Structures are given as structure tokens and as C-alpha cells.
Amino acid sequence: MPLLVVGSVALxxxxxxxxxxxxxxxxSASYFAYAASFFTPVRLVSVVGGDWPAExxxxxxxxxxxxxxxxxxxxxxxxxxxxxxxANMNDRETLDVQLNAFAEFDPVLPEEYTRCQFLFLANxxxxxxxxxxxxxxxxxxxxxxxxxxxxxxxxxxxVDLLQRIDGLVLNDSEARLLTGDDNLVRAGHxxxxxxxxxxxxxxxxxxxxxxxxxxxxxxxxxxxxDVVDPTGAGDSFAGGMMGYLAEQGNFExxxxxxxxxxxxxxxxxxxxxxxxxxxxxxxxxxxxRRMEEYQRMLSF
Amino acid sequence: MPLLVVGSVALxxxxxxxxxxxxxxxxSASYFAYAASFFTPVRLVSVVGGDWPAExxxxxxxxxxxxxxxxxxxxxxxxxxxxxxxANMNDRETLDVQLNAFAEFDPVLPEEYTRCQFLFLANxxxxxxxxxxxxxxxxxxxxxxxxxxxxxxxxxxxVDLLQRIDGLVLNDSEARLLTGDDNLVRAGHxxxxxxxxxxxxxxxxxxxxxxxxxxxxxxxxxxxxDVVDPTGAGDSFAGGMMGYLAEQGNFExxxxxxxxxxxxxxxxxxxxxxxxxxxxxxxxxxxxRRMEEYQRMLSF
Numbered sequence: 001m002p003l004l005v006v007g008s009v010a011l012x013x014x015x016x017x018x019x020x021x022x023x024x025x026x027x028s029a030s031y032f033a034y035a036a037s038f039f040t041p042v043r044l045v046s047v048v049g050g051d052w053p054a055e056x057x058x059x060x061x062x063x064x065x066x067x068x069x070x071x072x073x074x075x076x077x078x079x080x081x082x083x084x085x086x087a088n089m090n091d092r093e094t095l096d097v098q099l100n101a102f103a104e105f106d107p108v109l110p111e112e113y114t115r116c117q118f119l120f121l122a123n124x125x126x127x128x129x130x131x132x133x134x135x136x137x138x139x140x141x142x143x144x145x146x147x148x149x150x151x152x153x154x155x156x157x158x159v160d161l162l163q164r165i166d167g168l169v170l171n172d173s174e175a176r177l178l179t180g181d182d183n184l185v186r187a188g189h190x191x192x193x194x195x196x197x198x199x200x201x202x203x204x205x206x207x208x209x210x211x212x213x214x215x216x217x218x219x220x221x222x223x224x225x226d227v228v229d230p231t232g233a234g235d236s237f238a239g240g241m242m243g244y245l246a247e248q249g250n251f252e253x254x255x256x257x258x259x260x261x262x263x264x265x266x267x268x269x270x271x272x273x274x275x276x277x278x279x280x281x282x283x284x285x286x287x288x289r290r291m292e293e294y295q296r297m298l299s300f
Numbered sequence: 301m302p303l304l305v306v307g308s309v310a311l312x313x314x315x316x317x318x319x320x321x322x323x324x325x326x327x328s329a330s331y332f333a334y335a336a337s338f339f340t341p342v343r344l345v346s347v348v349g350g351d352w353p354a355e356x357x358x359x360x361x362x363x364x365x366x367x368x369x370x371x372x373x374x375x376x377x378x379x380x381x382x383x384x385x386x387a388n389m390n391d392r393e394t395l396d397v398q399l400n401a402f403a404e405f406d407p408v409l410p411e412e413y414t415r416c417q418f419l420f421l422a423n424x425x426x427x428x429x430x431x432x433x434x435x436x437x438x439x440x441x442x443x444x445x446x447x448x449x450x451x452x453x454x455x456x457x458x459v460d461l462l463q464r465i466d467g468l469v470l471n472d473s474e475a476r477l478l479t480g481d482d483n484l485v486r487a488g489h490x491x492x493x494x495x496x497x498x499x500x501x502x503x504x505x506x507x508x509x510x511x512x513x514x515x516x517x518x519x520x521x522x523x524x525x526d527v528v529d530p531t532g533a534g535d536s537f538a539g540g541m542m543g544y545l546a547e548q549g550n551f552e553x554x555x556x557x558x559x560x561x562x563x564x565x566x567x568x569x570x571x572x573x574x575x576x577x578x579x580x581x582x583x584x585x586x587x588x589r590r591m592e593e594y595q596r597m598l599s600f
Contacts, residue, residue: 088482182388184505185525205484206506207520217597218520220507225485225516257600297517298598300557 002041002066003246004113005032005239006132007122007145008102009046009056009070010079014231014274015095017087021229024275025056026081028122028145031232034276035239035266036120037063038284040246043113045069045132049077049101059280069110076101089227090204109135118246120238121165123147126157133164141251143167145238151178162195166251169200169238184209185216198256200241200263202234210260215253219260222268222294229274233267236279240266240287265290302341302366303546304413305332305539306432307422307445308402309346309356309370310379314531314574315395317387321529324575325356326381328422328445331532334576335539335566336420337363338584340546343413345369345432349377349401359580369410376401389527390504409435418546420538421465423447426457433464441551443467445538451478462495466551469500469538484509485516498556500541500563502534510560515553519560522568522594529574533567536579540566540587565590 012026033042041064052072060067079102082095106128114135121129121144129144136142142165150158151174158178162168168191176182179190184201188211191199198212205227207220241263248255265287272278312326333342341364352372360367379402382395406428414435421429421444429444436442442465450458451474458478462468468491476482479490484501488511491499498512505527507520541563548555565587572578 183525183527185523189525203506206503207518209523216523218507218523219598220518220520223485223509223516223518225483225489227483254600261600295600298519300554300561300595 001117001246001249002043003036003118003120003242004043004045004109004116004136005029005036005120005122005242006045006107006109006129007032007120007124008079008105009044009048010081010102011051012231012275013080013082013096014229015084016089016229017085019228019274021274023080025059026231026275027079028232028235030056030276031235031270032120032122032239032242033060033065034063034279035236035270036243036246037065038240038266038287039243039262040064040118042066042243043069043116045107045109045113047071047073047101047105047107048079050074052078059276069107069113071107073101073104076104083231085230089230092230107132117141118242119143120242121145122235122238126150126154126161130157130161130164133161141166141245143169143238143242145169145235146174148174148177159194162191165196167198167200168196169202169234169241171202171204171234172206175199175201188216200260202237204230204233208237208260208264210256212253212256217257219264220298222265222290224268224271227271230271231274232276233271236270237263237267240264261291261294262287265294301417301546301549302343303336303418303420303542304343304345304409304416304436305329305336305420305422305542306345306369306407306409306429307332307420307424308379308405309344309348310381310402311351312531312575313380313382314529315384316389316529317385319528319574321574323380325359326531326575327379328532328535330356330576331535331570332420332422332539332542333360333365334363334579335536335570336543336546337365338540338566338587339543339562340364340418342366342543343369343416345407345409345413347371347373347401347405347407348379350374352378359576369407369413371407373401373404376404383531385530389530392530407432417441418542419443420542421445422535422538426450426454426461430457430461430464433461441466441545443469443538443542445469445535446474447471448474448477459494462491465496467498467500468496469502469534469541471502471504471534475499475501488516500560502537504530504533508537508560508564510556512553512556517557519564520598522565522590524568524571527571530571531574532576533571536570537563537567540564561591561594562587565594
């Protein structure tokens with residue numbers, strides 16, 4: 001089943017303790033779409049500027065990613081993010097953000113897209129996420145991501161949004177910020193009580209937690225000795241998760257749990273190189289091989 | 301098979317964001333021994349002062365914990381630790397330490413104890429841990445714990461010890477400190493390269509990692525909404541792990557993995573109350589019930 005993602009496509013400059021990369025393909029919707037494309041056809045809605053390298057559009061198209069919703073504004077520039085990772089490779093500092101074309105992002109979906117059953121609202125203004133939601137009245141699974149900026153600055157809009165979606169994906173510090181509770185198990189259920197049927201808390205190198213009315217569980221991250229660049233891990237997680245759900249065409253508890261595992265593994269590949277470089281090297285079979293290892297790891 | 305533990309028995313005063321307890325039963329060997337006693341007979345070697353409440357010795361004896369190695373020095377006082385947990389319940393501050401009787405701890409094992417096959421050296425001076433090791437030349441499984449104090453102050457002794465033991469259990473910040481590597485997967489293998497056949501890195505609320513020559517795996521903590529007091533979680537982990545190994549009488553890879561899970565669950569009960577209070581309420585069957593839940597949680 002096709003999967004619709006709406007969010008940012010960017011050019012990132014990333015500094016790690018040992019290496020740097022400039023103006024490489026980034027943005028939450030890019031990571032999400034690429035990771036999801038191992039599982040299902042993806043429809044990508046975003047906006048870029050005149051500086052957008054056409055090769056990246058080609059890259060998306062070479063996968064099963066439909067880019068007819070990727071708007072190019074020739075008079076503008078593409079969203080740019082510059083960040084630096086600390087020695088632990090888990091904490092990072094944002095050095096510079098230039099929203100550029102993304103500042104005006106107010107997507108009007110192609111008519112065909114509005115009938116998508118599986119929808120992911122990548123990080124963005126909750127009011128924009130809400131307007132996308134309104135264009136897809138028939139979606140059966142609506143999942144959103146959010147971040148500290150929106151929790152702090154547009155909390156009311158976010159609270160409205162939470163009552164309109166089926167699932168929310170956010171990281172551990174964001175869950176603590178949103179709920180004021182340091183215990184992640186309580187925080188997860190507190191977010192769920194704000195509206196969504198399920199909540200996923202991403203914990204970076206420590207894995208991810210799942211919360212629904214009847215279930216609470218944790219999955220560890222796949223143990224990776226060689227973390228080159230964590231950028232996009234959380235978006236790849238969401239892409240792997242939603243991609244698998246759309247492939248299966250349902251979001252029953254059993255499917256959701258396997259989807260959490262696929263999300264974990266998609267993220268584990270992403271961090272092994274800069275940008276989408278590692279995902280570009282692998283095939284679905286590589287993810288499935290790692291799934292077998294991961295399942296073996298958790299069997300006793 | 302009986303399990304020998306050598307380490308501290310203490311009276312703890314603990315402050316959490318919502319509650320405090322004064323002079324309650326604590327110490328790494330106490331938590332270890334109690335958690336292990338769900339699985340196997342335990343022999344406890346430690347030292348306390350004249351202020352030691354006899355009821356705690358009775359408590360140990362009411363379990364299958366042999367206290368003939370628990371020396372009471374009437375002219376001295378029991379080891380006291382005072383600590384305070386921060387709001388996140390994962391970080392803590394030590395407010396006061398009075399080693400008292402434990403400062404002179406240089407155990408001479410009862411003759412019968414020296415034939416124990418399964419030995420755990422709880423936190424203590426590596427030189428003391430080494431002298432215990434020398435009294436048990438026939439032990440088949442020798443596992444130790446250590447901490448930042450000994451990594452910083454007695455590194456050479458610790459390095460010697462690592463070449464004489466089969467397993468080391470330490471927490472994530474200690475693994476980073478010992479190896480200088482922030483990546484826990486690399487750090488785990490680097491510690492293993494210093495001598496022990498296997499290494500366990502405890503990550504508190506994020507679970508534990510296992511490293512041997514042929515295996516690397518992670519287990520998440522059991523998700524607990526109600527963390528009352530994390531004191532002793534790591535020692536309970538080690539007690540559950542070693543207790544199960546001694547019960548099974550082997551430390552083959554499959555047994556070790558199940559032992560890691562039992563350690564995880566022993567810790568999950570400990571944090572649900574102060575001191576040993578929660579462990580005192582439960583039976584082996586409660587741990588096994590949680591094991592079923594935990595296995596179900598990790599199946600997909």
C-alpha cells in the first residue's frame with residue numbers, strides 16, 4: 001500500500017569527532033522516504049530551492065519514491081542544517097539552521113495523494129501538519145513526529161494535533177519535555193492519554209519504547225560498533241516502521257511490534273555512514289538478514 | 301550449586317525526590333546475595349560493626365544465605381552510605397561514605413567456602429578481590445564487579461585482576477572510563493581484550509549488554525513505571541545472573557543469555573521499593589512470571 005510522507009528535505013553539513021561532510025542529502029522526509037522505500041511505494045511531499053541537485057531527485061526516483069509532490073522553488077534555497085556531534089555521538093549541537101524554502105512550506109497535496117491510507121507527518125509546524133491531515137480525511141493510519149521547538153513554541157497546536165492522529169513518534173527528551181515526567185514509561189502513557197492510540201519513544205543508542213492502551217514494551221537498538229553519523233536515525237526508524245506497516249496494510253499489535261523492529265534496523269544501517277550513504281548500499285535482504293540476527297539476539 | 305559472594309554489607313540512607321529512608325539494609329553483597337538466593341544457596345562473606353542489627357542476619361538466614369562468613373567487629377561500625385537521587389532517578393550524588401569496619405576488610409574464607417565453584421567478587425579494592433581469588437584456586441566461574449574509584453585509583457591492580465577472572469560486570473560510565481571509548485560496543489570488547497572471557501555492561505534504565513568472543517547482545521530493562529529507589533539494581537542484576545548460572549551449574553552461551561535476563565528481572569523488582577523491601581515480598585514464581593512477560597515482550 002502506498003505511504004505518504006510530508007516533511008523536510010534538506011542539505012546537511014555534519015561534523016563528527018573524526019570527519020565532516022558538507023551539503024549532503026538530509027532532511028527528515030528524505031531519510032524517512034528512503035528507509036520506507038525498502039518496504040512499500042512512497043509519495044514524498046516537500047519543498048526545495050533552485051540549488052537543489054537534480055541528482056537527488058533522480059536518487060529518489062530510482063527507488064519507489066514518487067517525487068511529484070516535491071516542489072522546486074527556483075527563486076529560493078533549500079533548507080540547510082549544520083550540526084556537530086559530541087564525542088559520545090549521541091548528543092549534538094545545531095550550529096546553523098537556514099529554513100529557506102521550507103519556511104514557506106504549506107503543502108497542497110496532489111489529488112491522488114489525498115487518498116493515501118498511510119500517512120506520516122514528519123517534523124514540522126503542528127499547524128502545517130494539521131492542514132495536511134485535513135487534506136487526507138480518509139487516511140486510516142496517521143502518524144506524526146514532533147520536536148522540542150514545537151513543544152515549547154506551539155504547544156496548543158500540538159495538543160490539538162495529538163487528538164487527531166493515531167500515533168506519535170518522539171524522542172526521550174521530547175517525551176519528558178511534553179509531559180514533565182522523567183520516567184519514560186509514565187511519560188509514554190501520559191502522551192498517549194493526550195490522544196494518539198499509540199506512542200513510540202525513540203531513545204537513540206538505547207532503542208525505542210512502544211505504548212498503547214494494552215501494551216508497553218521496549219526494544220534495544222541493534223548494537224553497532226561503528227557509528228559514523230547518527231543524523232537521520234530517528235527518521236529512518238520511522239520510515240522503516242511505517243514502511244513495514246504500509247507493506248502489511250494493517251497496524252494490528254503484532255504488525256506494529258514487527259514494524260518497531262524494522263524501524264530499529266533501518267536506523268542501525270543509517271548510522272553506519274553519512275547521509276543516506278549506507279542505505280544506498282543495501283537491499284531489503286540485508287535488512288531481513290539483520291532481522292534474523294536481531295531476533296536471535298532477543299531469544300533466550 | 302552454592303555461590304560465594306564477597307563484598308560490602310552496609311546501612312544506607314537514601315533520599316529520592318519524593319521520599320527518604322535512613323539506615324536501611326544495603327551494600328552490594330546484600331543485594332547480590334538476596335537476589336541470588338531465589339536461585340541457589342549463597343555463602344556471604346563480609347564484615348559489619350557492633351551496630352549491625354541482628355535482624356538482618358536473621359533475614360539472610362531465613363533465605364538460603366549462609367552467614368558464617370559474615371564477621372561482626374563489635375568495636376567497629378558498619379559501612380554507611382548516604383546518597384541522593386536526582387529527578388531522573390538514574391543519576392545520583394553520594395553525600396557521605398563511612399567505610400568503618402569495611403575499611404579493614406581483608407577476608408579469610410572459611411575452609412569450606414574455598415571449594416566454591418561459583419564466585420562473585422562484589423565491588424571492592426582490586427587487591428582484596430585478588431586475595432579472595434587466591435583462596436579459591438579451584439573456582440570454575442570467577443566474576444567481579446568494579447567501579448570508577450578503583451579504575452581511577454588502583455588501575456594497575458584492576459588490570460591484573462582482569463587477567464585472572466572469567467567475567468567482569470560494570471556500568472556504562474565505568475566501561476567508558478576504563479577504555480576511553482564512548483561507543484559501548486567497542487568499549488565492551490576492549491574490556492574483554494583486557495582478560496575476561498565475557499563482559500557485562502549495565503546501563504541502568506536502558507538495560508545491559510553482553511560481550512564474549514563470539515557474541516554481542518543487548519537486553520532492554522524491564523519497563524517499570526514506578527521506580528522508587530534504584531539503589532542496588534546493579535548488584536541485584538549480578539545476583540540474579542550469577543544465581544541462575546550457579547543453579548544451572550554451567551555458563552554456556554545459552555545459560556549466560558538466560559542469566560542476563562534473570563539479572564534484568566531481579567533488578568526490575570529491586571527498584572520498585574527501598575532497600576530489599578520489594579525482593580522480600582516476592583517469590584521465585586513472581587520472577588518466572590515476569591520472565592514470561594519479558595520473553596513475550598521481545599518476541600515478534
